[in-house]
C-alpha cells in the first residue's frame with residue numbers, strides 16, 4: 001500500500017560538488033566600482049588583520065549550487081509533501097498567500113532604524129496583530145519581540161522575576177512549579193532566569209494532581225507554568241481551582257500557548273486566570289516552520305504586568321503608529337529589534353483569512369480530527385490511549401505502544417520509523433515523559449478525513465506486520481533517502497563530526 | 512461555506528467525525544471547559560476574507576512602508592541591506608524545506624540536515640573555528656548565550672565588553688546575564704582611535720573574569736587593531752575570549768580562529784537574508800573544538816554519521832544531551848525552535864559566493880566605505896569617521912561643526928528621498944551630534960555621490 005520512494009541522490013557534500021575553481025555569484029557589484037580611487041587595502045588595513053588565503057569554500061557555478069540544494073530539498077519532507085501529525089508542534093498547512101505577501105519588497109527592504117513615518121505599514125500590522133492576540137487570549141498587552149516559544153517563556157519568566165522583585169519579594173520567591181507532563185523548554189526557561197523548578201505529578205486523568213499542587217505551593221512560589229490543554233491533549237478541568245491556589249499564595253500563572261489551537265475562540269487563558277501567555281505563531285498561526293525556524297513567540301500579559309513588557313511595543317495615536325518605550329518597569333530587551341517581522345506578516349494574513357469565526361472552526365476541527373484519529377488508532381491491536389480513559393481529547397492524543405512492545409518487541413521508535421515508509425511523517429516520540437512508548441499525534445484541522453483514515457490504516461498494517469513478522473518494522477525505514485542512521489556513533493565523543501573541517505582533521509589523523 | 516484550509520469543514524464530513532467519536536454536537540467536545548470561561552462569540556476579530564480581499568488589504572497596509580528600494584538608505588548598525596541572489600529565494604522557498612519541522616526523524620529529513628551541516632561547515636571555514644551550531648535567533652541572543660556559557664565554564668561571573676557596543680545588543684546581553692548574577696563591565700575605548708587601551712584593560716580583568724568580548728569590525732565600523740593582545744590578556748587571567756563578527760568582512764579580515772577566539776558569535780543576516788525590519792536574523796554561534804566547550808554549547812548541532820549497517824553516509828542532530836528536551840532544567844539553553852531556514856539561506860549564499868566571492872565582496876565593502884568617508888568629509892563641517900583608521904560598512908558622521916543639528920539634517924535628507932544614518936547621541940553623548948551611516952555592495956558610487964550632494968545642499972544652505 002505504499003508507493004512512496006523518497007529521492008536517493010546520495011548527494012555528495014557541497015565540498016565535493018563541481019570543479020575546484022569557478023565562481024558563482026561572486027561579483028554582485030559592477031566592476032568599475034573597483035576603481036574608487038581609494039588606497040589599496042593592504043595599506044589601509046593593519047597587516048595582522050589581513051586574511052592571507054581566501055576562505056576555503058567550495059568554488060561552484062550557480063548551476064551546481066541550484067542542483068545541489070534542489071536535490072537536497074527532494075530528500076526532505078514537509079507538510080507540503082504529506083501528513084505531518086507531529087504532536088505539540090501543530091504542523092498545519094501553511095497557506096501560500098501568506099508567503100506570497102511576505103515575500104515582498106515592502107517587507108524585505110525596511111530597516112529597523114528607519115524613521116517611524118516610513119514604516120507606518122509595518123507598525124500598523126504589528127499594532128493590529130497585538131490587539132487581535134489580546135482579544136484571542138484575553139490579555140491586555142503584547143510584545144512581539146520573542147523569536148520562538150521558548151524565547152517567549154524566557155521573556156515571561158523575566159517578567160515574573162521583575163514583578164516579584166518590584167514587590168521586594170524575589171528573595172523568597174525562588175520556585176516555579178511545572179507539571180511532569182511539561183515541555184522541556186518550560187523547565188529550562190525557568191531555570192535560566194534563576195528559579196528552582198518544582199515538578200508536580202499528574203493524576204490518573206493526566207491532569208495536575210491537586211493534592212500535590214496544594215502541597216507544592218508556598219510563599220516561595222513565584223509562579224506555575226502550564227500548558228492547557230496539556231501535552232496529553234487533555235483540558236485541565238480544575239483550571240479555575242489551580243488559578244486560585246497559585247494566586248492565593250501570591251504566585252503568577254503562565255500559559256504555554258503551544259496548544260492554543262485546541263481552544264481558540266472557545267475559551268481564553270485570560271478568563272481562566274492566566275497572567276502571562278506566549279503564542280507560537282509557527283504552530284497556531286500557520287507560519288511555516290522552516291526546518292527548525294524561524295517562528296515567533298509573542299507574549300501577552302494582564303494589565304498589572306504591562307509595565308514590565310520588553311521595549312518597544314507598538315502604540316497608536318489617532319492615525320499614527322509609533323514605537324512605544326513607555327513601559328516603566330520594563331525587563332529591557334530579549335531580541336535585537338521588534339521580533340520576526342516577516343513571520344508576523346504571515347500570521348497577520350492568516351488571521352485576516354480565517355477571521356474570528358474561522359479560528360473557532362480551527363479549534364473545532366482540530367479537536368474532532370484528533371479524537372477521530374485517537375479512536376481509530378487505539379482500537380488497533382497493540383496500541384492504547386492511556387490516562388483519562390473515556391475522556392475526549394482536545395487537539396492531540398498520546399498513544400502508547402507498550403502492549404505492542406511487550407507482545408512483539410516493536411517499540412514506539414520502530415513504529416515511527418516504519419510510518420516514514422508510507423510517505424507520512426511520524427508523530428512525536430517519547431513525549432510526554434509520563435507515557436511509556438509514547439507516540440503523540442496532532443493531525444491539526446487541515447488534514448482531511450481520507451488522510452486520517454489512511455494514517456490509521458498504516459498503523460493497522462504496522463500492527464499486523466509486528467504481530468506476524470516484525471522484521472520489516474524493526475529494520476525500517478526502507479523508502480527514505482537513507483536507511484536507519486547510527487545516532488549513537490554520531491554523538492560518540494570519539495567519532496562525532498560537526499563540520500567538514502573536523503572531518504578533514506579526523507581523516508588526516510588516521511594513518 | 513467551508514474554508515479552503517479546513518478539509519473537514521463541510522457539514523456531512525463533520526457529521527461523520529462526530530458519529531465516529533460518538534458525540535452529537537461539536538460543543539460536547541468542549542464540555543470539559545468550565546462554563547464560566549466558555550466564550551460566547553468573539554466580536555472584535557475581523558471577518559473571514561477571501562484570498563483576493565486579504566491580499567488587497569495587507570498589501571494596502573504594507574504600501575505605507577517606504578523601503579530602501581523606494582528611497583536611498585544608509586542604515587546599518589547590526590543589520591544591513593545586502594544583495595540576495597535570486598537562487599537563494601528559489602531554493603529556500605521550496606516547500607520541502609519551508610514546511611518541514613526540526614529534523615527529529617533524520618531518515619526522512621536528510622535534505623535539511625545536510626544543508627545545516629553544510630551551513631555549519633562553510634561557516635566554520637569562514638571563521639576558521641571547527642564547531643558552529645545550526646543557529647541562534649540573532650547576534651544579540653548569541654552574545655547573551657556566550658556570556659552564560661563563559662560563566663558556566665569558568666565558574667566566574669564577570670563579562671567584559673567594549674563601551675561602544677550596539678545598545679540593543681547590550682540590552683539583550685543584560686537580559687541573559689543579569690538574572691544569574693553575571694555582571695557586565697564596560698571597558699573604555701579611546702575617543703580618537705576607538706581602540707581599547709591595553710593598560711586600562713589589564714586593570715579591569717581579574718580572577719573574576721569569565722569572558723572578554725570584542726567585535727571586529729566594531730559596532731561603529733572601525734577595526735580593532737590589537738586582537739591578539741586582547742586574546743592574550745583574556746587568557747592570562749584564565750578567562751575566555753569571545754569575538755563578534757560580521758561574516759561579510761571575512762574574505763579580507765583574519766578569521767577569529769586565527770587569533771585564539773574561544774567562542775565566536777555574530778550576525779549571519781548579511782548572508783542571503785533580508786533586513787525584514789530586523790527579523791528574522793541569524794545568530795552565529797561557534798566555538799573551538801574542545802570537549803569542555805562543546806558540552807556547554809547552546810543550540811542544535813548537526814553531525815555526520817553513517818547508516819547502522821555502515822554502508823551509507825548520513826546526517827542527524829547530535830549531542831542532544833545538552834538540550835532542553837533531554838536535560839530539562841539542567842540544559843545549556845532553552846532554545847528549541849531556532850532560525851534554521853535563515854541558516855539554510857546563508858548556506859546557499861556561501862556556496863554561491865565561494866572563497867573568491869567573499870574576498871571580492873570584502874574588498875568592495877572596504878573600498879566603498881572608504882570612498883564614502885572620503886567624499887562625505889569634503890562636505891563643510893562634516894567630520895567622518897569620528898575614529899581614525901579604516902572602516903567597514905558602518906561609519907560615524909558628526910555634525911557638530913556644520914551649524915545644523917543632525918536630526919534636522921536627517922529630516923531634510925528624508926524630504927529628498929534619502930534615509931540617513933541612525934542617531935547615536937542618546938547612547939553615546941561623548942561623541943557629540945553623531946550618526947551611524949552604512950554602505951554595502953547594493954550602493955553604487957553614484958548613490959554615495961547623491962548623498963554627498965544632498966548633504967552639501969543641506970549643510971551649506
Ligand SMILES: Cc1ncc(COP(=O)(O)O)c(C=O)c1O
Nearest residue numbers: 088148149150183185258847848
Ligand atoms: C508544549 C510546548 N511548549 C513549548 C515549546 C517551545 O516552543 P519553540 O520551539 O517555539 O521554542 C514547544 C515546541 O517545541 C511545545 O510543544
